[in-house]
Amino acid sequence: MRTRHNAISLAVAVALGAGPSLASAQLLDEIIVTATKREESIQAVPISVSALGGEQIAELGLSDMTDITQQVPALQLNTWSPQLTIFNLRGVSQNNFVDNLEAPVAVYQDDAYIASINAISGQLFDIERVEVLRGPQGTLFGRNATGGLIHYISRGANEDELNGYLRINAGSYSRLSVEGAVGGGLSDNVRGRLAFRQETADGYIKGDKSIPPVDTRAIGGADGYSLRGSLQVDFSDSVQGNFIVRYSKDDDVPTGGYVFENCEFDASSFCPVDESGRAITLPGVVSGDVHLHQNDTRGYLDREIVAATARFDASLEGGNELVSITSYLDMDKQYLEDGDAFPVPIVVFGQDAKVKQFTQELRLSGTSGAVQWQVGAYYMDYQFDGLGLTIGAPNIGLSFALADAGIIDAPVVGDGNPFDGRSDRFTDLEVRNYSVFGQVDYSLSDSLTLTAGLRWSDDSKKLNWTAFFSSDQDPTPIAYAATANSPLAGAATILNVFDDDQINYDDYAARLSLKKQFSESTQGFISWNRGIKGGNWTLSSNVSPDKFTHKEEVLNSFEVGVKSDISDAIRLNATVFYYDYQDYQNFVAIPPDDVSPNPQVGNSDVKAFGGELELFLKPSDRWDVALGLTFEDSEVDEVNAGSTPIINAELPNAPNFSANYLLRYTQPVGGNELVLQFDGAYYDDQFLEVTNGPGTLQESYNVSNVKLTWHSGNWSISAWSKNVFDETYKAYSLDLGILGATTFYAPPRTSGVTLEVNF
Numbered sequence: 001m002r003t004r005h006n007a008i009s010l011a012v013a014v015a016l017g018a019g020p021s022l023a024s025a026q027l028l029d030e031i032i033v034t035a036t037k038r039e040e041s042i043q044a045v046p047i048s049v050s051a052l053g054g055e056q057i058a059e060l061g062l063s064d065m066t067d068i069t070q071q072v073p074a075l076q077l078n079t080w081s082p083q084l085t086i087f088n089l090r091g092v093s094q095n096n097f098v099d100n101l102e103a104p105v106a107v108y109q110d111d112a113y114i115a116s117i118n119a120i121s122g123q124l125f126d127i128e129r130v131e132v133l134r135g136p137q138g139t140l141f142g143r144n145a146t147g148g149l150i151h152y153i154s155r156g157a158n159e160d161e162l163n164g165y166l167r168i169n170a171g172s173y174s175r176l177s178v179e180g181a182v183g184g185g186l187s188d189n190v191r192g193r194l195a196f197r198q199e200t201a202d203g204y205i206k207g208d209k210s211i212p213p214v215d216t217r218a219i220g221g222a223d224g225y226s227l228r229g230s231l232q233v234d235f236s237d238s239v240q241g242n243f244i245v246r247y248s249k250d251d252d253v254p255t256g257g258y259v260f261e262n263c264e265f266d267a268s269s270f271c272p273v274d275e276s277g278r279a280i281t282l283p284g285v286v287s288g289d290v291h292l293h294q295n296d297t298r299g300y301l302d303r304e305i306v307a308a309t310a311r312f313d314a315s316l317e318g319g320n321e322l323v324s325i326t327s328y329l330d331m332d333k334q335y336l337e338d339g340d341a342f343p344v345p346i347v348v349f350g351q352d353a354k355v356k357q358f359t360q361e362l363r364l365s366g367t368s369g370a371v372q373w374q375v376g377a378y379y380m381d382y383q384f385d386g387l388g389l390t391i392g393a394p395n396i397g398l399s400f401a402l403a404d405a406g407i408i409d410a411p412v413v414g415d416g417n418p419f420d421g422r423s424d425r426f427t428d429l430e431v432r433n434y435s436v437f438g439q440v441d442y443s444l445s446d447s448l449t450l451t452a453g454l455r456w457s458d459d460s461k462k463l464n465w466t467a468f469f470s471s472d473q474d475p476t477p478i479a480y481a482a483t484a485n486s487p488l489a490g491a492a493t494i495l496n497v498f499d500d501d502q503i504n505y506d507d508y509a510a511r512l513s514l515k516k517q518f519s520e521s522t523q524g525f526i527s528w529n530r531g532i533k534g535g536n537w538t539l540s541s542n543v544s545p546d547k548f549t550h551k552e553e554v555l556n557s558f559e560v561g562v563k564s565d566i567s568d569a570i571r572l573n574a575t576v577f578y579y580d581y582q583d584y585q586n587f588v589a590i591p592p593d594d595v596s597p598n599p600q601v602g603n604s605d606v607k608a609f610g611g612e613l614e615l616f617l618k619p620s621d622r623w624d625v626a627l628g629l630t631f632e633d634s635e636v637d638e639v640n641a642g643s644t645p646i647i648n649a650e651l652p653n654a655p656n657f658s659a660n661y662l663l664r665y666t667q668p669v670g671g672n673e674l675v676l677q678f679d680g681a682y683y684d685d686q687f688l689e690v691t692n693g694p695g696t697l698q699e700s701y702n703v704s705n706v707k708l709t710w711h712s713g714n715w716s717i718s719a720w721s722k723n724v725f726d727e728t729y730k731a732y733s734l735d736l737g738i739l740g741a742t743t744f745y746a747p748p749r750t751s752g753v754t755l756e757v758n759f
Contacts, residue, residue, distance in 0.1 A: 033131050034151070036439070037140050037374060038365065043563045046451065046515040046525035048134040048575040048612060054127045054155060058167070060679065061707065061720055061754070068124075068150075070681045070703065071660055072132045073612040073628035075150075076653035078688065080732035080744035082222075082253045082301045083335045083351070085120040089134055090577070091608060091634050091654030092147025092555070095689065096587040096601055098540070099353045099386045100429050100463075104146035104533050104553070104585070106137065110154050110244050112309045112327035113142065115382050115431070116355045119305055119331045122248055123226045126181040126195035128155040134612070135557045135577060136531025138509030139453035142378055143433055145509075146531035146555045156242060157193035157230040160185035164759055171720075171752025173221065175201035189234040198225040204747050205257040205291050211343045213296040219257035220747060224250040224303075238315040246307045255299035255337040258742040260286040261695040261733075270738040277590040277642020277737045278693035286341065290728060290745040295338035297348050303333040320366035331355040340392070341742055346419050350389035357382045370443040375436075382431040387424065390541045393739055394598065395421030398469060398480070398542040407493050408474045420472045423541035428464040433457060439511065447518070451527075453511035459534040461503040467541065481543075500549040505534045507552065522564040531555040533585070540599045550601045556580040569618040574611065579634075581606035586690045590641040590737040608634035608651065626662040630655075641691050642737065649692040655684035655700075673711040680704035688733040695741025696733035703727050714758045721751040 031042040035049045042051055050072050052060075060071060069077040069087075076088040078095055086093055087105040094103050099118060107114045114120055130152050137145040164182035169175070176199070183193030203218030226248040233241045262282040263271035271279045287294060307329040314322045332354050339347035358381045365374035396411075399421045403410045411421070439453035466486045468477035479488040483501035488494070513527030535552045561575035583603040610632030617625040634651040662679040682702040689696040707720040726749040733743045 033129075034153075035131060035133050037363065043565065043571075043573075044523065046449075046513045046523075046527060046561070047137075048559065048561055048573075048577075050132045050134075050614070052130045052132075054129060057124065057127055057130070058756070059675075059677065059707070059709070061169075061705070061718075061722065068130055068132070071628075071662075071679070073614060073630040073658070073660060074134055074610070074632070075132055076683075078653055078732055079121070080257075081255060081335075081337065082121065082250065083255070083303065083333065084117045086117065087120075087150060088653040089132070089148040089150075090579070090610065091632060091651030092579075092581075092584075093653060094585060094587065094601075095652055096538075096599065097351075098388065098538070098599070099351050100384060100427055100539055101536055101601070102144050102533075104144055104531075104555075106141055106143070106145035106149045108141070108149065108151040109246075109307075110152070110309050111311055111325045111361075112307070112329070113359055113380070114329065115144075115357055115380070116329075116331060116353070116384075118303070118333055118351075118353060119329060119355065122305070123179075123197045123199060123224065124152075125179045125197035125226065126155045126193075126228065128153045134575070135559060136509065136511075136529040136555055138457070138531045139437060139439060139455045139511040139529070140374075142435055142437070142455065142509075143380070143457055143459065144533050146533045146553060154228060154230065154244065155181065155183075155193065155195070157183055157191040157232040159183060160191060162759070165756060167754060167756040169752060169754045171201075172750040173202045173204050173218070175199070175222070175750070175752065183230070191232045193230040195228045195230075196226065199223075203254055203257070204750070205293050205745075208287070208292050208294045208343070211294060213343045214293075215254075215295045215298045215338075217254045217298075219254045219293055219295070219299075221254065222250075223253050224248065240313045242311045242313075244309045246305070248303075248305045250301055250303040253301040255301055255335065256295040256297070256339070257293045258339070258341045258744055259290055259293070260341040261741040261743055262286055263695075263740050265740075271740040273642070273737055275642070275644040276646045276691070277644075278646075278691055279695045279735055279737055279739075279741045281693075281695035281741055285743070290743075291748065293338075294341060294343040296343045296345060297336070297338040299337035301333070301335050303331065303335075306330045316366075318366065320364060323361075323363040323365075325359075325361040325363075327357075327359045329355065329357040336389070339742075340739075344419075346392050346739075347394060348389070348391035351386065352389075353384065353386040355382070355384055372441040373438070375438040378433070378435045378437070380431070380433040382429075382433075384427065384429040384431075386427040386429075388427065388539060388541075389425075390423045392419035392421065394541050395419075395423050395469070397598065398423065399471065401495060401542070402469060402478070402480060402493075405495060407478060407480070407495075408469075408471075411471075411473070422470045423467060424470075424477065425465065425467045425539055425541065427539060430462045432460050447516060449515045449517075451511065451513045451515070455509040456506065457509065457532065458506040459503070460505075461534070461536070463501045463537055465498070465501070465537070465539060496545055496548075498545065498548045500537070503535050503549070505552055507532045507554070521566070522562070524562040525560070527557075527559045527561075529557045529559070531557065536585075536601070538600045542598050543600060544598075547600045547602060550585055551583045551603050553585050553603070554582045555584075556582075571614075571616040573614040576611035577609065579606065579608040581608065584636065586636065586639055588639060588641045588689070588691050589734055590691060590693075602640050604639055605637045606634060606651065607637075608632060608654075610634075622666050624662070624664040626660075628660040630658045632656060636690060639690055646691060649690055650687055652687055652690050652696075655686035657684040658682060672713075673709075675707075675709040675711065677707045677709070678704065688730060689735055691735050693735035693741060695743070696735050698730045698733075701727050701729045703729070716754075716756045718754040718756075719751075720754065721749060723747065723749045725749070 162184035179197035181195035203220035207216035363376035437455035
């Protein structure tokens with residue numbers, strides 16, 4: 001049983017620059033992944049998959065769960081806030097920042113699905129590997145894996161001998177982190193492991209001290225810690241249990257840090273817009289410094305997460321296996337940010353959330369002659385209790401609507417604070433999912449394998465939502481919108497009662513693939529995958545009835561790929577794909593009425609095609625070279641924004657071309673090693689929003705990193721620099737129409753040292 005959980009997870013991500021420390025393993029050794037819910041060589045899986053192992057994560061200096069994107073082809077990250085993470089895989093993402101939504105790129109941690117986008121970001125430590133599966137994965141992994149899947153797998157308690165490590169990292173902006181782990185046998189049949197990480201850092205976006213109202217704390221830093229305990233128990237020769245408990249805490253992490261893109265402001269301080277309401281911007285930013293903020297509101301993130309997973313593996317008669325995976329997650333989060341880039345109260349945004357999630361999976365698998373099979377069932381119960389808060393400009397249209405209805409007096413213009421309207425939105429959301437699934441691999445011949453998979457999924461969602469308005473003129477909160485099941489739905493002040501307070505949705509995900517083994521070292525595959533994602537609600541301050549609910553989406557993916565170990569020193573993998581995407585859930589914030597931004601999600605059809613090429617070379621014992629190439633062309637039929645729809649836009653975070661690279665040179669020195677590593681990624685022009693507004697365009701850029709490491713026995717010391725050429729580029733942009741486009745810029749060059757000891 002123990003060998004099942006002791007897979008070789010070397011840190012080579014095929015042609016991604018992923019590979020273990022040269023001091024610990026050979027880079028072209030076999031890589032074992034669980035992309036098909038059983039352990040297989042990455043070269044044998046008929047899926048476009050990449051894997052980063054723990055040693056390579058350390059070599060690359062990756063310390064956050066979001067850092068992996070730079071070393072995985074076709075994976076992008078849209079992040080600007082410490083509270084949430086938006087992964088984008090082959091252009092598929094959900095860029096909305098509202099708590100109740102789920103992403104179309106599923107995230108798993110130690111076999112457990114994480115539904116909340118707020119619970120994904122966190123510290124990366126003591127990791128065995130990270131697997132990234134491109135394309136729909138709903139057959140085996142279930143709901144909301146339309147665009148693919150990212151699975152973080154911790155290092156387990158599977159070793160009898162005492163082992164562990166301690167790593168200390170110090171860098172720019174007073175960044176200091178300490179992490180470590182210790183594990184080993186507790187008895188003949190019990191093993192344990194404890195791991196931790198603590199990090200503090202000042203931000204790199206400084207406060208403008210020349211303006212008195214500005215909160216001068218720097219933004220973009222960290223203050224948190226994480227703990228993880230693992231236990232492995234052999235209950236018998238045929239039954240094993242693996243138990244993991246996780247705890248993390250973020251404490252008063254500063255938020256905000258936006259800047260406005262330049263534009264020709266009119267006398268009312270509004271930006272000009274095009275026929276679709278997109279802001280027309282100019283080069284540069286209003287403040288003149290992309291890393292200088294003017295927040296007048298003190299933003300913060302406080303977050304506490306407790307999670308636990310219990311996995312039981314039982315070997316049955318006839319070689320069959322039964323797996324049970326039970327998981328629980330509890331998150332409590334408070335969040336507030338200054339959502340504009342001026343030292344006046346234009347936009348303040350907040351989200352508090354309490355999340356409780358329970359999941360249970362049962363899976364039975366086996367082999368019978370030429371057939372490998374697995375069947376299973378899955379259940380999820382997700383409870384969300386949240387408060388969404390918006391103060392300022394997004395409520396201007398709402399205040400006039402309330403005044404037109406005679407509920408409040410007309411807003412006072414020119415009172416010195418025209419943006420004082422406040423919207424508080426209380427949400428109670430219940431989600432339940434039931435699904436059954438099965439997959440069969442049938443060997444048609446010694447070299448030809450047919451895979452067929454099917455999953456039926458039933459989602460039921462129940463929403464209780466009530467929104468309140470208040471202002472300096474009307475300080476008593478007024479209920480102005482509610483779902484039909486709210487006790488305030490009948491109030492005289494209600495402008496809109498939304499009857500769509502339940503979503504009952506069932507559909508199927510499917511997979512059909514054919515794998516051909518051309519030789520011992522080369523295989524090809526052709527596949528069709530159908531991914532599904534249920535609908536949801538847009539819970540913004542002034543949502544219109546016709547956009548309150550958005551529909552489910554379906555993605556049909558067609559892929560052709562080849563994987564080949566050409567020689568002992570060359571590995572080449574390549575995949576091309578075509579996407580037929582129906583009712584893609586796109587997010588826009590452009591005001592439909594030229595008055596105030598109103599974030600909403602709509603549905604559009606999309607066509608996309610592209611591919612990835614991954615190449616790994618070992619020209620000598622001292623050199624390692626890795627290269628990943630990605631190309632994509634996408635077309636979104638119609639995006640409803642402003643008064644005129646946007647036709648044939650590109651998917652966000654989907655450049656036509658991108659590349660990642662790694663070069664590593666090892667020089668033996670006596671019995672020690674000196675390792676020089678150069679890695680990074682290049683991205684072609686891309687839009688950061690589906691509106692494709694000029695203010696959300698990020699022109700082509702390259703980010704490179706360098707690291708020099710001295711290995712001596714169990715010790716190592718490294719000097720490193722990230723973004724070594726100090727490239728300036730956007731991490732996030734939001735087009736707000738006449739209010740302009742706000743942007744959050746990525747970190748400049750940072751440098752530091754790392755000391756590590758293993759035992």
